Amino acid sequence: MKGIAGFTLIELLVxxxxxxxxxxxxxxxxxxxxxxxxxxVCLANERGLITAWVTYTEENxxxxxxxxxxxxxxxxxxxxxxxxxxxLCPPLAxxxxxxxxxxxxxxxxxxxCIANPPTMEEIERGIQAGALYPYLDTTKVYHCPxxxxxxxxxxxYNVYQTYSITDPMNGKFEDNRYGYKKMTEIKTxxxxxVLVEExxxxxxxxxxxxxxxxxxxxxxxEDSGFLDPVALWHTRQNTFGFADGxxxxxxxxxxxxxxxxxxxxxxxxxxxxxxxxSGAPETYAHxxxxxxxxxxxxx
Numbered sequence: 001m002k003g004i005a006g007f008t009l010i011e012l013l014v015x016x017x018x019x020x021x022x023x024x025x026x027x028x029x030x031x032x033x034x035x036x037x038x039x040x041v042c043l044a045n046e047r048g049l050i051t052a053w054v055t056y057t058e059e060n061x062x063x064x065x066x067x068x069x070x071x072x073x074x075x076x077x078x079x080x081x082x083x084x085x086x087x088l089c090p091p092l093a094x095x096x097x098x099x100x101x102x103x104x105x106x107x108x109x110x111x112x113c114i115a116n117p118p119t120m121e122e123i124e125r126g127i128q129a130g131a132l133y134p135y136l137d138t139t140k141v142y143h144c145p146x147x148x149x150x151x152x153x154x155x156x157y158n159v160y161q162t163y164s165i166t167d168p169m170n171g172k173f174e175d176n177r178y179g180y181k182k183m184t185e186i187k188t189x190x191x192x193x194v195l196v197e198e199x200x201x202x203x204x205x206x207x208x209x210x211x212x213x214x215x216x217x218x219x220x221x222e223d224s225g226f227l228d229p230v231a232l233w234h235t236r237q238n239t240f241g242f243a244d245g246x247x248x249x250x251x252x253x254x255x256x257x258x259x260x261x262x263x264x265x266x267x268x269x270x271x272x273x274x275x276x277x278s279g280a281p282e283t284y285a286h287x288x289x290x291x292x293x294x295x296x297x298x299x
Contacts, residue, residue: 039234039235039239039249041144041145041146042144042145042162042197042234042239043247043249045140045142045162045163046163046239046240046241047241048136049132049136049141049142049163049241050241050242050245050246051245052132052135053065053087053132053165053194053195053241053245054243054244054245055135056135057182057183062182062183063182064169064170064182065086065087065131065132065170066087066165066170067086067087067164067165067167067171067172068086068172087130087131087132088126088127088132089126090126091118091119091123091125091126092125093122113155113156114155117156120160123160127139127142127161142162143160143161143162144162144163144197146233147162147231157201159200162197162231163195163196163198164196164198164209165195165196165209165210166193166195166196166210166212167209168180168214168298168299169192171209172209172211183243186243189242189243190244190246191296191297192242192298193240193242193243193297193298194243195247196238196240197238197239198210198228198229198230199229199232199233199264199265200229201264201265201267210228211228212226212227212294212298213225213226214298214299216295216298217299221292222295224298225291226260226274226275229261229264229265230261230294231261231265232258232261232262236258237249237251238250238252240297250293252290254288256274257274257288274288274291
């Protein structure tokens with residue numbers, strides 16, 4: 001009986017090469033599909049959050065919820081701003097005190113997070129103490145599945161909170177000369193975003209509002225640019241929640257924007273030509289339609 005011939009070395013190498021080629025083609029495509037899937041979940045999260053945000057204003061005489069976490073009057077009675085509620089608290093200990101320290105000092109908060117990083121349970125207690133949580137009753141909507149900082153990074157870079165409130169929407173109270181305090185002050189709520197996927201690289205910068213270098217009130221809107229980053233977890237797009245209660249996916253149109261956001265996530269900072277007040281005038285927002293879109297819908 002004749003034996004069965006095996007594969008030659010050349011044939012095996014050909015098969016291996018074919019498999020490698022298929023993987024090279026399929027893996028990036030699967031990554032794109034996965035990122036788009038997380039974008040859909042992220043959009044649902046923002047729809048839930050912005051609905052809660054609008055509901056809060058309706059039940060509180062039109063007042064906008066604050067964006068900073070350390071002004072909770074119930075959990076933090078010693079706060080100098082006891083009359084301001086906020087949508088999210090920093091991590092809380094079991095006795096309701098802020099963990100690991102009062103978060104009104106970002107440098108000290110950062111150092112404390114490194115020395116004694118909060119657990120998921122403590123972070124969840126912080127979320128549950130926030131002003132919007134009663135309208136949501138779940139902590140999952142505060143985190144986009146595409147945001148891998150919590151599982152991949154070490155403290156204090158393992159940020160859990162994905163979304164931030166923008167400065168003009170009562171996000172930052174120290175200097176809110178140009179911001180809104182009540183819903184009736186927002187003239188075109190359908191065109192002004194409230195919630196942003198923030199990509200801050202540590203917890204001390206991801207506990208407040210999202211700040212954009214908007215120049216429309218003090219100069220030319222074309223001179224606006226990035227200060228805080230937006231995330232790049234869905235290939236070339238991000239989700240935004242708007243003041244009228246809707247959320248949408250916005251796709252970045254320019255490669256320079258995508259490169260800049262990726263550069264930040266890689267820990268290299270922003271390129272100066274997309275930041276506010278840096279570089280030559282031709283490198284400001286009017287030469288980048290993505291940055292201009294952010295400026296036009298910011299305030």
